[in-house]
Amino acid sequence: MKLKFCGAARHVTGSAHLITLDDGYKILLDCGLNQGGKDAWERNNIWHFEPSEINCLILSHSHIDHCGRIPQLVKDGFKGAIYTTHATRSLCAIMLLDSAKIQERDVQYYNQKILKKKKNRNKTKKYTLREPLYTSEVIPEVMSRYIGYNYDTPFRVHNDVEVEFKDAGHILGSSSVSLKIKQGEETIRLGFTGDIGRNERPILRDPVQMPEADYLICESTYGGKEHELPPAQTDKFLSCLHHTCIEKQGKLLIPAFSVGRTQEIVYMMDQLYNAGKLPKIPVYVDSPLAVNATQIFGAHPECYDEALSEYLLVDKDPFGFNSLTYVKSVEESKAINASTKPAVIISASGMMNAGRIKHHMFNTIEDPKNTFLIVGYCAPDTAGGILRAGATELKLFGEVKQVNVEIEVMESFSAHADRKEIVDFISNQKSSLKKMFLVHGEHPTQLKFKDYLHEAGYPDVEIPGPGQEFEL
Ligand SMILES: [Zn+2]
Structure with a gap:
């Protein structure tokens, strides 16, 4: 099987990771919007895969940098089911509608600016107007694809793939995703942390450790530092x-x-x-x-x-x-x-x-x-x-x-674990892990975190770039 990093690769936003099984079945983990920065628009206009070829999507939580491109995925031909927790499904219903409205408004604002420039300055220069990534019309269709599951309840998305959500303690409904993937005689255990929360935060339960994995896709937002203070100051x-x-x-x-x-x-x-x-x-x-x-x-x-x-x-x-x-x-x-x-x-x-x-x-x-x-x-x-x-x-x-x-x-x-809290969270993985992939972090932070992980006893840590693929 293959694992390809299609977003939040050396960036914090735009989470999307693609699993391709030996039989060609494709599972996308998250489909988030790229936010901030001059190149976010460009990054939101490329896919590192063909949307119509994705068989199903598994969503870790409802933050827009994890789910914000789902309507665009559907618009561009994705026909499969979207698996997530019940609360994430509920939150997506309002967040994606809101995101669609923001897309429409932002594009309108941008186009007005371009038309003004065209009128005032250079009439011969070519200006390209933008189309929204998606509009609110697609949201009912998107929501009809969601299938909700409880935490700690394994389910199948393919004959050879069992999935389980554990409470990630990050936002309401947030989860880590653990997959058991049978490939021939071998079963590969792949974990995706999603965004990892912190202990003792208000409203939510503490993050629950994931089952042991062979390969782990791990967030690294605060991989370069430790929070000064405990939650709720x-x-x-x-x-x-x-x-x-x-x-x-x-x-x-x-x-x-x-x-x-x-x-x-x-x-x-x-x-x-x-x-x-x-x-x-x-x-x-x-x-x-x-x-x-x-x-x-x-x-x-x-x-x-x-x-x-x-x-x-x-x-x-x-x-x-x-x-x-x-x-x-x-x-x-x-x-x-x-x-x-x-x-x-x-x-x-x-x-x-x-x-x-x-x-x-x-x-x-x-x-x-x-x-x-x-x-x-x-x-x-x-x-x-x-x-x-x-x-x-x-x-x-x-x-x-x-x-x-x-x-x-x-x-x-902060709803994100710092580097010490991430290492505590993954401590049960130490003996099983063959390789870790760091995602969802700024590249300089990830480099620091990689050193920190080496010292903590994790020798094989990759920082995949956008579009990079690995054979597992
Ligand atoms: Zn998040």
């Missing part, structure tokens, strides 16, 4: 909130993925509210997707950890408290944007490169009384990544803005 959060909204009378802007990070922050604030520790400041979740995602969180208690199950006995709504407003309409969002009163605004996207957060940034970035609190990973080329790196100015909607706002970073919210 509420004291730092409270002091940041107090400093911004009470002392400076400003706005605290928190860019957060609509799915996962938003619910974690809201749940933490809900606990602070119940403990009487939350200052009386209006809190807004300004993301229509987050509103729908929160409802889905409520519908999947099978994914909750023990602490949340117990908390539900005293508070029926862990994602709602009196001073919290979920904002759906554009008018309401604009009104919050126009207001100069202290407020906490949680909005998407988490990397600050799309969505309503950009409008909030545009209006607050030049005033030092405001604070941006970055609570998650931001790819280096995204606005969040640029701000984290200490930029003094930032281009927003074609306008250069001075960065006068305070930038705070809280790594403790």
Whole structure:
């Protein structure tokens, strides 16, 4: 059998790995969107395989960098089933629809810019207009292909292939994927970590170790470092909130993925509210997707950890408290944007490169009384990544803005295991592993992680490049 790395190869986004069995049957693991960076559009417009030849897709979780190209795959001829957990299926229903709308909007914006250029500057130069990767029309067809499974319940996708999901503790419904593949007399055990979560995180259970494998495809987002602090650092959060909204009378802007990070922050604030520790400041979740995602969180208690199950006995709504407003309409969002009163605004996207957060940034970035609190990973080329790196100015909607706002970073919210936590997670694999493939990491980080893994006793570690194929 063969294993080909078709995305998130020396990059963090665009997860896609292709297994081809000896009989030609093709299984794709993840089909994620490339995000951030000048070449993301180009990378989203090539496949390292023929979509119509893929027999089935197995999806680790619902983050867009893992599932965001599925509608495009279907549009381009994929006819097979999509296997994932029940909660991931539910989340994909809203995330892919949202992604389609973003595709449509982004392309419209880009084309308008190109047409303007054409009119104003060089009439003879050739300008190419873009088509969206997919539109919302394809989503019902996409969702009809999903087949949900529980964790720890092996199932078959082919006579010779058994699959099992284990809870990865990364976001609601997230899983690692373990495959037992019979090839002739031999059974090859292939593991794909998906994205690995962390112990002691809110809402979710701790990551469950995968069964032993011969080959492991392992994420490496934080392979170059260790997180400074354990999860849920509420004291730092409270002091940041107090400093911004009470002392400076400003706005605290928190860019957060609509799915996962938003619910974690809201749940933490809900606990602070119940403990009487939350200052009386209006809190807004300004993301229509987050509103729908929160409802889905409520519908999947099978994914909750023990602490949340117990908390539900005293508070029926862990994602709602009196001073919290979920904002759906554009008018309401604009009104919050126009207001100069202290407020906490949680909005998407988490990397600050799309969505309503950009409008909030545009209006607050030049005033030092405001604070941006970055609570998650931001790819280096995204606005969040640029701000984290200490930029003094930032281009927003074609306008250069001075960065006068305070930038705070809280790594403790990270949903990704650091290098030590990854090594702990795979510790049961040590004697069985023949080879590890590092994916889902920036290349310099992966090189550091490879050295770290060598020291930890994993001698055979590959960092595959895009389109690279291995015979297993
Ligand atoms: Zn993820």
